[in-house]
Amino acid sequence: MDYAMRNSRRSEVDPFIVMDVMDAARRAEAAGRKIIHMEVGQPGTPAPAEARAAAVREMDRQALGYTVALGLPELRLRIAKLYHDRHGLDLDPDRVIVTSGSSGAFVLAFTALFDSGDRICLGAPGYPSYRQILRALGLVPVIVNTAAGNRFQPTPENLTDGLSGLLIASPANPTGTMLDREAMASMIFAARERGMSVISDEIYHGIEYDRKAISALEISDDVYVINSFSKYFSMTGWRIGWMVVPSSHIRTLERLAQNMFICAPHISQVAARAAMECEDELQANLSVYIENRRLMLEGLPLAGFHNLAPPDGAFYVYAAVDSLTDDSRKFAAEILEHAGVAVTPGLDFDEARGGRTIRFSYARSSEDIQEGLERLRDFMGRN
Amino acid sequence: MDYAMRNSRRSEVDPFIVMDVMDAARRAEAAGRKIIHMEVGQPGTPAPAEARAAAVREMDRQALGYTVALGLPELRLRIAKLYHDRHGLDLDPDRVIVTSGSSGAFVLAFTALFDSGDRICLGAPGYPSYRQILRALGLVPVIVNTAAGNRFQPTPENLTDGLSGLLIASPANPTGTMLDREAMASMIFAARERGMSVISDEIYHGIEYDRKAISALEISDDVYVINSFSKYFSMTGWRIGWMVVPSSHIRTLERLAQNMFICAPHISQVAARAAMECEDELQANLSVYIENRRLMLEGLPLAGFHNLAPPDGAFYVYAAVDSLTDDSRKFAAEILEHAGVAVTPGLDFDEARGGRTIRFSYARSSEDIQEGLERLRDFMGRN
Numbered sequence: 001m002d003y004a005m006r007n008s009r010r011s012e013v014d015p016f017i018v019m020d021v022m023d024a025a026r027r028a029e030a031a032g033r034k035i036i037h038m039e040v041g042q043p044g045t046p047a048p049a050e051a052r053a054a055a056v057r058e059m060d061r062q063a064l065g066y067t068v069a070l071g072l073p074e075l076r077l078r079i080a081k082l083y084h085d086r087h088g089l090d091l092d093p094d095r096v097i098v099t100s101g102s103s104g105a106f107v108l109a110f111t112a113l114f115d116s117g118d119r120i121c122l123g124a125p126g127y128p129s130y131r132q133i134l135r136a137l138g139l140v141p142v143i144v145n146t147a148a149g150n151r152f153q154p155t156p157e158n159l160t161d162g163l164s165g166l167l168i169a170s171p172a173n174p175t176g177t178m179l180d181r182e183a184m185a186s187m188i189f190a191a192r193e194r195g196m197s198v199i200s201d202e203i204y205h206g207i208e209y210d211r212k213a214i215s216a217l218e219i220s221d222d223v224y225v226i227n228s229f230s231k232y233f234s235m236t237g238w239r240i241g242w243m244v245v246p247s248s249h250i251r252t253l254e255r256l257a258q259n260m261f262i263c264a265p266h267i268s269q270v271a272a273r274a275a276m277e278c279e280d281e282l283q284a285n286l287s288v289y290i291e292n293r294r295l296m297l298e299g300l301p302l303a304g305f306h307n308l309a310p311p312d313g314a315f316y317v318y319a320a321v322d323s324l325t326d327d328s329r330k331f332a333a334e335i336l337e338h339a340g341v342a343v344t345p346g347l348d349f350d351e352a353r354g355g356r357t358i359r360f361s362y363a364r365s366s367e368d369i370q371e372g373l374e375r376l377r378d379f380m381g382r383n
Numbered sequence: 384m385d386y387a388m389r390n391s392r393r394s395e396v397d398p399f400i401v402m403d404v405m406d407a408a409r410r411a412e413a414a415g416r417k418i419i420h421m422e423v424g425q426p427g428t429p430a431p432a433e434a435r436a437a438a439v440r441e442m443d444r445q446a447l448g449y450t451v452a453l454g455l456p457e458l459r460l461r462i463a464k465l466y467h468d469r470h471g472l473d474l475d476p477d478r479v480i481v482t483s484g485s486s487g488a489f490v491l492a493f494t495a496l497f498d499s500g501d502r503i504c505l506g507a508p509g510y511p512s513y514r515q516i517l518r519a520l521g522l523v524p525v526i527v528n529t530a531a532g533n534r535f536q537p538t539p540e541n542l543t544d545g546l547s548g549l550l551i552a553s554p555a556n557p558t559g560t561m562l563d564r565e566a567m568a569s570m571i572f573a574a575r576e577r578g579m580s581v582i583s584d585e586i587y588h589g590i591e592y593d594r595k596a597i598s599a600l601e602i603s604d605d606v607y608v609i610n611s612f613s614k615y616f617s618m619t620g621w622r623i624g625w626m627v628v629p630s631s632h633i634r635t636l637e638r639l640a641q642n643m644f645i646c647a648p649h650i651s652q653v654a655a656r657a658a659m660e661c662e663d664e665l666q667a668n669l670s671v672y673i674e675n676r677r678l679m680l681e682g683l684p685l686a687g688f689h690n691l692a693p694p695d696g697a698f699y700v701y702a703a704v705d706s707l708t709d710d711s712r713k714f715a716a717e718i719l720e721h722a723g724v725a726v727t728p729g730l731d732f733d734e735a736r737g738g739r740t741i742r743f744s745y746a747r748s749s750e751d752i753q754e755g756l757e758r759l760r761d762f763m764g765r766n
Contacts, residue, residue, distance in 0.1 A: 266620030
C-alpha cells in the first residue's frame, strides 16, 4: 500500500478558535501564569449543589445504564413545565427531547430536517459550530451579514430563494442581542412562507437583563427549539440539553437519537432534573452576571474598547476593534501573552468581518472580571 | 401557512428495535410484572465502585466544565497503556480520542472519512446502528450477507468495486464471533488495496472466552479503531468511549469533535479513568459472563433453541429460529408477553434474514439467566 487513508472533504471544517485559545491559556497556566478567562462561554460556577447531591445519591441507588432515547420521563415533564413558568405555555412533554448538550440537539435537528446539499440561512456574527456542523453533515450554510443597526440579527430581507432552513438565536452569541416578539414573529413567518424549516437556539434563556427573552414556541408550534443546561443551569461539562419539536416529528427524532446517541448521559439527566429546583442558587449566579455586565460596560470603554453592543442576555460583549487591528486572532494572542487575559477573536463568529472584532465573556466571578478589566486597561495603555 | 415542516429523507432510518423491546419491557414492569432482560446489550452491574467514588470526589473538587475536545490527557495516556497491556503495542497517546460513547465515535469516524453518497461495506448480521448512522449522515451502507460457515464474518470475496469503506467488528454483535489474526489481516489488506478506509469496532474487547481478541492496530496503523467503556468497564449510561486514528487524522478529528460534541461528559471521563484501575471488580464481572455463557449454551438447546453460534466474546447468543417462526418481531413479542423474557428480534441485525433469528443477551446476573432459561423452557414447552 503506497497511500494512506484520507479524510473526507466535509471534514475540512474550520477549527473552533475559542477551543484553541482555551488550550493556549491552559498551557500558560501549566507554566505557572495566572490567566483571566474571558474566552470560553462557560460559567465559572459548578452545577447547583443539590444537582450534584442528586447525582451522588443516584450513583449509589442504581446501575445508571442506558435511559430511553428521548430521556427520563420526569425530566421531560419538568422541562415542559419550564415553558409554563417562563412563557405561560402549555407544552406537551412528549415534544421535549433530552439531548447530549445543545451540540447533540443541533446534530439531531439538522439531520432530521435537511438532506445533503440543502442550504440553511444563518446570520453572521453567530455561534461558529452552526456552520461547522452543517458542513460536516454535508449541508450548506448560507451566511448573511447582519448589521449593527439591526442589533446583529437577521431580518426577513435576508431571506432569498433556494433556502431550506433558517437558524435564529436569541439571545445570540457573540452579541447577546435578542429578537423582540415582533421581530421574531416576522422572521419565523417569512421563513415558513418560503417553506423553510426554522430552528431557534434559545440556549441563553434565563440569562436576561432588562427584558425577558421570547421563545419561538410563543409564536409557532411548527419550529424546532434548542436549549441546554450548560448556561443558566451552569452544567457545561455534563453535556445535557434538550429540544422541542412538532408532535409529528417526535418519532423521527426518537429513531435518530436511538441510533446516533442511544441516550444522553444518565447521571447528567438526574443532575439536570434536580438543578431545575435550585432557583435560589441559579438566581445568585444571575446576580453575578448582572454585576459583571455593569463592570464590563463601564470598564471596557475605560480600557479603550468603545464600540460595544450592550447585551440583552447571555454573558458576552462583542466589541469592534477595527481602530486597533485587522487581525483579531493575532490581537487576541497578544492580549493573552502580554495581559494574561484570554479573549476570543471575532473570526470564530464572522469569517468575513471578524478580523476586526473580539468577544469578551464575563461568565466568571466579579473579582476575575475586575482584574481582567484592569489588565486590559494596562495592556491598552502600553499600546 | 397550509403545510408543516417535514423531516428529511435521510432521517427515515429504521427504529432500533431493541430499544422498542426495552420500552415494552419497562411498561410491563411498570404494570407490576417481573421481566428477565435478555434484550439490551448492557451489563446489569454499575460502574466499578472506585470509578463512582472518583466521580463523587471530583464533583466536590472542581466545576466540571468543558474538557479539551480530545479528552482529559491522563485518560488518553491510560487508554494508550491499555494497548500495551492487552496487545503489546506502543501506542502514541495523541492518537487516542475520547468520545461520547462508541456512538459518538461512529458519528465522528464516518464524518471524518466519507462524503455524501460514499458506499461503506458491512456484514449482516451486524449492529443495527452502523447502517442507520450511515444513512442519517447521507452515506450508503452496502450490506453483505455473511455465512454461518464463516462464523458470520465478512470475507475478502465480499468486497466489490465502488466501495469507500469497510466496517469490521470482532467480537461481533449479535453473534459474538471473532476474526482471528489471519482473517482480520486478510480483510484489512484486501480493503486497503482497494483504497477503502477501514474501521474496526472493538467495543467487546476484554469480554473474551477461549482466546484473546486481536486489535486491528496489531495489523496496521492505517485504520480507525473504536472502543468504549460501556461493556467491559460496565459504564453504558455514562456515554464514554474512545477511538484510535492515524496520526495524520488527529487534527481533523479534533476540529470535528470541537464543533459536533465540544467534549465527552467530564464526569464520565473522570470515572472512566478510575475504572481502568478496577481490574478485580471487572474480572469478577467477566467470571459471571463466563458462567452465564455456560448456562446459555447448555440451557438454550434444552429449551428448544438448537441452532446456535457459540460466542468467542461479548455476551450474546444468536439463534436461528427458522423452524419456529418467520416473524422474529412477533415471536419476540410473544416471548415477552407469555414468558416475561425480553429478547431481541434478529431483524435489528439483519434486515433480509433476521425474521428467522433471535438474539439473547446474557449480560445480567446468573440468577436472572437461570430464571430466564427456565421461563423459556416453559414457554417453548407450551408451544
